[in-house]
Amino acid sequence: MDDTYLVEIRLARTRWQIKETTRAITQKSGAERYRERHPHVTLYGPFTLKDPTRVQFLLDTIGTIAGSIGAVPFTLDGWERRDGMHGGVVAFSVSPSPALVRLSATLARALSCFTISLNAWDLRPDEKWFHVTIANRLPPGKAEEIVSGLTAPGYDASGSPATGPNTAGLRTRLLALAERMGVIHQRRNVPIRPVLLDDAGLRITVMHKDMILGEYDLLRQQWLAHEEIHNPRSWQQSLALYRRSAGFELSAPVAHEPGEIFLIADLHLGHANIIRYCSRPFVHSDVAEMDRVLIANWNYRVAPRNPVFFLGDLRYGGDARPDAEYRVLLNGRITFVAGNHDKNTRDTVPSALLACDGQEFLLVHDPANAPAGFSGWVIHGHHHNNDLRAFPFIDFAGKKINVSAEVIGYSPVSLQEICRIIRERTPGSEEPLLLRYPYVQ
Structure with a gap:
């Protein structure tokens, strides 16, 4: 050679x-x-x-x-x-x-x-x-x-095996348990x-x-x-x-108007594998570091009296702490919209409606659950950054807004900021805004 x-x-x-x-x-x-x-x-x-x-x-x-x-x-x-x-x-x-x-x-x-x-x-x-x-x-x-x-x-x-829902769920749980015990290194089927x-x-x-x-x-x-x-x-x-340097980890409170309403989805606290699945900027072996940064970012961005709408999937996995233990760590007057991974749904709502700048916004975890006849904007999570072509930060043509943590830079975004972006976009332009943070567009 x-x-x-x-x-x-x-x-x-x-x-x-x-x-x-x-x-x-x-x-x-x-x-x-x-x-x-x-x-x-x-x-x-x-x-x-x-x-x-x-x-x-x-x-x-x-x-x-x-x-x-x-x-x-x-x-x-x-x-x-x-x-x-x-x-x-x-x-x-x-x-x-x-x-x-x-x-x-x-x-x-x-x-x-x-x-x-x-x-x-x-x-x-x-x-x-x-x-x-x-x-x-x-x-x-x-x-x-x-x-x-x-x-x-x-x-x-993906090579995914054809299995029924019960078998697939049991297989997933057994593989996850074996991986945690160090018996196997699981390779995720990637679509x-x-x-x-x-x-x-x-x-x-x-x-x-x-x-x-x-x-x-x-x-x-x-x-x-x-x-x-x-x-x-x-x-x-x-x-x-x-x-x-990228603004993904805040070090001080961020100034904002007292009445600002904040939104974010899909924190997945306690979920180590989300680091790999969604390319989060953390080491896979230290989920505690991810939790610390996400919670600190939330509290630097949101004051205790600010309204916050969390659009589902607060925590996930057998190693995560109980839902209530995470909730008490977060600033704001929080409305929890139920996500598909949320276990305790007693204090959650299925959706919520907000208005800003004459626009109507439906808040829901999975955009597929929005009513077919709704003509306003749908703010959602669920898709993370796994399909940015279909679910970017702002889809002007489809009137959808993705506030999954990875898409908005790992800290809550205000409804007023979203309304400003919609208001100031180039007239007639429907080019999507892939990510909230400044990257290659």
């Missing part, structure tokens, strides 16, 4: 979900041997060094460029196929932020002075193909076959639809052949010791810095 190097960003929040989706696609299509095991976005390379002794200079150059960048946002948006250097490629498409484009181009200009790139895109950084590989080195026709299958109507690569997920590069990884040569933390602005690279505590530090 050539003495090659590669500079990349490995996925952070979406890593588990993309790996599971990749596994499902390649297994279903018979392309498992071509599967990419470590999903990443290539920044530069593969390449060789003109002078093999300049390894430290390589790292120093990358560190200098990365030293003041911070997290680098991008969006995973569907999939595509292309012809690669060694055969067909099927990949998740990446919509890069300007920061990602600048980082890649800057690296290409600096590194090309003392490296020999084996990637034609490095010679044309303005035309670079940003992607996350699903499978590569595919034989002729295989990439086209995979993508044709993925785009076929009704395609489902395959074109992905639309936001992520951000938190670290730059430099590969030498198949080994990690070094990893630079963009939030801490330093090269990591080798033992830190895969350490969950180290990732906790990186993710905490990222949450604060």
Whole structure:
């Protein structure tokens, strides 16, 4: 094998979900041997060094460029196929932020002075193909076959067994129990639809052949010791810095008008697997950290006298604390709308109606439960960030508003803010607003 190097960003929040989706696609299509095991976005390379002794200079150059960048946002948006250097490629498409484009181009200009790139895109950084590989080195026709299958109507690569509701429920409970006991590592059946997920590069990884040569933390602005690279505590530090820089973790009360009405859904407190299923910016092994941040965000955003409408699924799972223990920790005069995972529904309502700016809003957990003849706006949760094309933050055409925690940045959003966005949108425009927080649109 050539003495090659590669500079990349490995996925952070979406890593588990993309790996599971990749596994499902390649297994279903018979392309498992071509599967990419470590999903990443290539920044530069593969390449060789003109002078093999300049390894430290390589790292120093990358560190200098990365030293003041911070997290680098991008969006995973569907999939595509292309012809690669060694055969067909099927990949998740990446919509890069300007920061990602600048980082890649800057690296290409600096590194090309003392490296020999084996990637034609490095010679044309303005035309670079940003992607996350699903499978590569595919034989002729295989990439086209995979993508044709993925785009076929009704395609489902989840591999879900056909079972009745009682059997499926028992099977799910037994698998969950075995996973908690450490007997098995459960692989969730992932339904395959074109992905639309936001992520951000938190670290730059430099590969030498198949080994990690070094990893630079963009939030801490330093090269990591080798033992830190895969350490969950180290990732906790990186993710905490990222949450604060992105506004996902508040550190002080947020000023607002006394009469503001707040909304949020789907906290899923106590539910570790929601971190993976919905790409939340936390370490899967520490659900207590997620609970702490979500509760603090709520209380920084909401004053004790503010009206709050919580649209279902406060907690979930056998390891979660009782519903009442979470409720007393939350500020506001709260109306609880029942969610499909809520056990105690004595103090909940099935739906609620609000008015703002002459508009009528129906509040319900699952938008499918809205009356067919309702002509106002439906504010809902239930779908999290799992289908942003159908259930974005604001769907102007369908008059739906998704306030699941992941979609609105992990803290409640005010009804007045929603009304302002509706009021100020470009006249005649029905382009959806995918996420409340500023990301690649």
